[in-house]
Amino acid sequence: MNTILVIAQNTFRESVRDKVLYNLLFFAVLLVASSLIIGELSLNQEKLIIPRMGLSVMLFFGGLIAIFIGTGLVYKEIDKRTIYAMLAKPIGRGEFILGKFFGLGLTLLVNCLVMLSGILLSYAILSYNTDGSVAIAWALIPAGYLIFLQLLLIVAIGLLFSSFSSPALSITLSIIIYIIGSLSKDLPVFAQTIPFIITKYLALFLYYILPNFSNFNYITYVAQGNMIPLNDILTVTLYAVIYTTLLLVATIAIFQKRNFK
Amino acid sequence: MKTVIEIDNLCKDYMVGFWRPKPQRALNNLSLQVNEGEIFGFLGGNGAGKTTTLKILMTLMFPTSGSAKILGKSIDDLEMRKQIGYLPEAPYFYDYLTAKEFLDYCGKIFGLSNDARNRRINELLKLVDLDFAADRQLRKFSKGMLQRIGIAQALVNDPKIVFMDEPMSGLDPIGRREVREIIRSLREQGKTIFFSTHILSDVEVLCDRVAILRKGDLAGYGKLSELEGSRDATMEISVQGISNENLPHFCAKAQKVVQTASGLQIQIPDQSHIDEILLLVRKYDGKIISINPVKTALEDFFVKEKTSSLTKQALV
Ligand SMILES: Nc1ncnc2c1ncn2[C@@H]1O[C@H](COP(=O)(O)OP(=O)(O)OP(=O)(O)O)[C@@H](O)[C@H]1O
Ligand SMILES: [Mg+2]
Numbered sequence: 001m002n003t004i005l006v007i008a009q010n011t012f013r014e015s016v017r018d019k020v021l022y023n024l025l026f027f028a029v030l031l032v033a034s035s036l037i038i039g040e041l042s043l044n045q046e047k048l049i050i051p052r053m054g055l056s057v058m059l060f061f062g063g064l065i066a067i068f069i070g071t072g073l074v075y076k077e078i079d080k081r082t083i084y085a086m087l088a089k090p091i092g093r094g095e096f097i098l099g100k101f102f103g104l105g106l107t108l109l110v111n112c113l114v115m116l117s118g119i120l121l122s123y124a125i126l127s128y129n130t131d132g133s134v135a136i137a138w139a140l141i142p143a144g145y146l147i148f149l150q151l152l153l154i155v156a157i158g159l160l161f162s163s164f165s166s167p168a169l170s171i172t173l174s175i176i177i178y179i180i181g182s183l184s185k186d187l188p189v190f191a192q193t194i195p196f197i198i199t200k201y202l203a204l205f206l207y208y209i210l211p212n213f214s215n216f217n218y219i220t221y222v223a224q225g226n227m228i229p230l231n232d233i234l235t236v237t238l239y240a241v242i243y244t245t246l247l248l249v250a251t252i253a254i255f256q257k258r259n260f261k
Numbered sequence: 262m263k264t265v266i267e268i269d270n271l272c273k274d275y276m277v278g279f280w281r282p283k284p285q286r287a288l289n290n291l292s293l294q295v296n297e298g299e300i301f302g303f304l305g306g307n308g309a310g311k312t313t314t315l316k317i318l319m320t321l322m323f324p325t326s327g328s329a330k331i332l333g334k335s336i337d338d339l340e341m342r343k344q345i346g347y348l349p350e351a352p353y354f355y356d357y358l359t360a361k362e363f364l365d366y367c368g369k370i371f372g373l374s375n376d377a378r379n380r381r382i383n384e385l386l387k388l389v390d391l392d393f394a395a396d397r398q399l400r401k402f403s404k405g406m407l408q409r410i411g412i413a414q415a416l417v418n419d420p421k422i423v424f425m426d427e428p429m430s431g432l433d434p435i436g437r438r439e440v441r442e443i444i445r446s447l448r449e450q451g452k453t454i455f456f457s458t459h460i461l462s463d464v465e466v467l468c469d470r471v472a473i474l475r476k477g478d479l480a481g482y483g484k485l486s487e488l489e490g491s492r493d494a495t496m497e498i499s500v501q502g503i504s505n506e507n508l509p510h511f512c513a514k515a516q517k518v519v520q521t522a523s524g525l526q527i528q529i530p531d532q533s534h535i536d537e538i539l540l541l542v543r544k545y546d547g548k549i550i551s552i553n554p555v556k557t558a559l560e561d562f563f564v565k566e567k568t569s570s571l572t573k574q575a576l577v
Contacts, residue, residue, distance in 0.1 A: 017357040088319040088347035
């Protein structure tokens with residue numbers, strides 16, 4: 001357990017020194033600044049843009065980090081040969097994977113918190129001039145949380161792919177899975193329209209096996225001033241935990257057998 | 262004497278070829294034992310299988326067959342690995358960390374307390390002469406400096422056994438001497454050192470016992486004195502002040518005579534011919550500059566294709 005924490009800590013430090021977070025910090029500042037400008041215009045409509053745009057940006061940039069850093073997380077260690085000295089130490093291969101996963105998870109958490117604070121701040125600034133609804137502000141927090149869970153799931157997918165394929169292929173596969181997974185709500189409907197039995201079952205198979213990212217998406221819902229039901233939050237959390245755990249178990253199983261030539 | 266490393270019939274095949282990968286043997290039935298407290302040299306030319314063996318021992322790779330034990334435990338025992346250290350070949354470490362941070366990270370992995378880590382880091386940085394670069398990022402390290410930090414990280418946990426894959430590579434002459442001193446002092450502390458190299462002089466001055474690997478086969482194994490057969494060594498004698506008309510006398514006795522700017526280089530097949538040459542040098546008013554062994558029997562192990570009779574007799 002201690003080992004996992006130590007590795008996670010170092011992975012976090014790596015991403016901080018990679019200056020990944022600074023780009024995002026910059027973006028959060030930009031968001032706040034632009035809201036000030038919009039605030040000057042004092043249009044009541046515009047303030048609804050902030051939650052929607054903010055959360056979307058949070059998902060998009062978080063997704064980029066999750067996919068690009070997630071797929072390189074372990075690959076880079078092998079490619080740069082930093083893994084040799086480490087795995088000879090009393091570190092189980094499973095602990096190594098988990099440490100890497102939680103380290104990037106921590107990076108994403110910080111990133112989400114910064115972005116969310118930016119969104120809340122700019123929303124507050126806008127609402128100061130107009131009369132914003134406090135309900136939306138509160139609803140932004142669970143929506144941000146669900147985005148964070150979604151990012152963790154994406155990291156786990158990237159990690160699994162990178163445990164047996166090249167980074168370029170892993171990135172491509174992760175993006176494809178993400179896109180299909182985001183559309184997967186429509187897959188059963190789509191399946192009904194397919195005349196060929198095989199493709200129909202393929203669509204259904206994909207629906208059941210691929211992670212369903214639309215489950216996590218409450219951006220529009222929240223931007224309209226709705227609060228996410230607690231029940232939904234719990235169900236989606238459970239879903240994310242189970243799915244992520246399964247992916248990590250598979251990744252570790254593959255990693256255990258690997259030869260580092 | 263306690264055996265601390267036990268290698269038993271280790272084989273490793275690499276799969277080579279893209280379409281139809283075929284197994285290619287890199288290590289063939291390697292068996293050897295290393296005793297507690299000795300400096301054990303693992304010799305072999307390029308591609309002999311030294312790194313392969315070490316990676317298997319460090320569980321970075323799995324053997325095709327065979328097994329190994331360290332400190333009486335299976336090699337994948339995590340508790341056992343708290344008691345060993347490993348310096349990889351041409352090491353590379355997290356380049357975004359400073360030397361100090363990296364050693365601190367390693368110390369944390371071993372569960373050392375804050376105090377213990379700080380003390381150990383300072384000791385080690387001094388030991389490998391890197392205190393001047395303690396706060397420099399590893400990406401700004403030279404090759405030799407990386408090698409030094411590699412040695413330091415292998416010693417963080419004060420290990421009982423230290424495995425080193427070519428510890429002297431990339432080091433300047435002073436660095437090599439310092440590493441020799443480090444290895445010697447480790448033995449004085451009762452530690453066991455297992456290191457690979459293809460540099461004979463390092464083995465000659467350091468090792469208690471050696472194993473010699475040739476293309477994956479164990480070609481020799483045992484005490485250096487038993488292996489070496491010092492009488493067989495070719496000797497080179499440098500001489501000055503011999504005039505040209507006397508040259509033929511030397512050519513008759515020697516294996517080879519080379520004229521250089523500073524005088525003559527006379528090669529003789531072994532030590533038993535030294536006296537004859539010395540007599541000749543006196544007779545023709547020459548001056549001896551130096552006498553050196555050129556090709557020791559150890560080097561022959563690298564060069565010869567077949568297992569020599571010497572090797573067989575040296576097998577323990
Ligand atoms: N990843 C690999 N894939 C295929 N063959 C390999 C691989 N690594 C090593 N080999 C082969 O295994 C043999 C032993 O290699 P190894 O790296 O163990 O040699 P070495 O003794 O460490 O040599 P050096 O002194 O050059 O470091 C060589 O024939 C090499 O070609
Ligand atoms: Mg090697």
